[in-house]
Amino acid sequence: EPEVTQTPSHQVTQMGQEVILRCVPISNHLYFYWYRQILGQKVEFLVSFYNNEISEKSEIFDDQFSVERPDGSNFTLKIRSTKLEDSAMYFCASRRGQAYGYTFGSGTRLTVV
Amino acid sequence: AQTVTQSQPEMSVQEAETVTLSCTYDTSESNYYLFWYKQPPSRQMILVIRQEAYKQQNATENRFSVNFQKAAKSFSLKISDSQLGDTAMYFCAFMKHGGGGSNYKLTFGKGTLLTVNP
Numbered sequence: 001e002p003e004v005t006q007t008p009s010h011q012v013t014q015m016g017q018e019v020i021l022r023c024v025p026i027s028n029h030l031y032f033y034w035y036r037q038i039l040g041q042k043v044e045f046l047v048s049f050y051n052n053e054i055s056e057k058s059e060i061f062d063d064q065f066s067v068e069r070p071d072g073s074n075f076t077l078k079i080r081s082t083k084l085e086d087s088a089m090y091f092c093a094s095r096r097g098q099a100y101g102y103t104f105g106s107g108t109r110l111t112v113v
Numbered sequence: 114a115q116t117v118t119q120s121q122p123e124m125s126v127q128e129a130e131t132v133t134l135s136c137t138y139d140t141s142e143s144n145y146y147l148f149w150y151k152q153p154p155s156r157q158m159i160l161v162i163r164q165e166a167y168k169q170q171n172a173t174e175n176r177f178s179v180n181f182q183k184a185a186k187s188f189s190l191k192i193s194d195s196q197l198g199d200t201a202m203y204f205c206a207f208m209k210h211g212g213g214g215s216n217y218k219l220t221f222g223k224g225t226l227l228t229v230n231p
């Protein structure tokens with residue numbers, strides 16, 4: 001069964017550093033998403049991406065964050081100048097079309113120290 | 114904006130027994146989907162079951178079934194013949210349908226931690 005692949009599975013970074021979280025969505029999927037789950041809390045929507053542009057973003061997704069689909073296969077989330085409160089599990093997800101559900105990746109655990 | 118409420122932070126059940134997890138939601142939309150996701154200790158989000166709001170028939174997937182009460186905005190998950198591998202965090206989620214790609218984001222509840230005891 002096709003999978004959404006996320007790398008790395010765990011990343012530790014110093015506060016103030018930039019990180020790039022990588023995702024390879026399922027190849028025939030059209031809609032791409034990033035969600036975040038702070039430990040012990042609910043999963044929160046960050047951003048959706050369709051047709052090579054952001055279609056919606058949450059209030060969490062401020063100028064510190066950016067997304068890119070540079071080569072038609074990878075989908076990246078960049079966090080500039082990380083803060084301690086950015087420590088969380090970040091999930092990438094993709095969806096084939098309007099009537100279809102999500103497939104989530106296994107997540108990247110980001111720890112900011 | 115939509116909200117999803119799971120009022121049971123934790124539940125436990127004996128192996129082979131049946132357990133029901135509760136979920137309520139609030140929306141003014143008429144066309145939407147509801148989901149239950151399972152998150153085992155590996156932290157991956159796994160789709161358990163989904164329900165289209167326009168369908169009156171409750172969805173079923175093997176040992177998992179839902180009780181969807183649209184008027185009451187309730188969407189509970191029943192797990193029959195519970196297995197040790199069902200131990201996980203379970204999230205209820207809402208997705209509005211229609212109006213373009215941006216309307217398909219998921220709104221999650223806070224989750225219910227289910228422990229299946231041997």
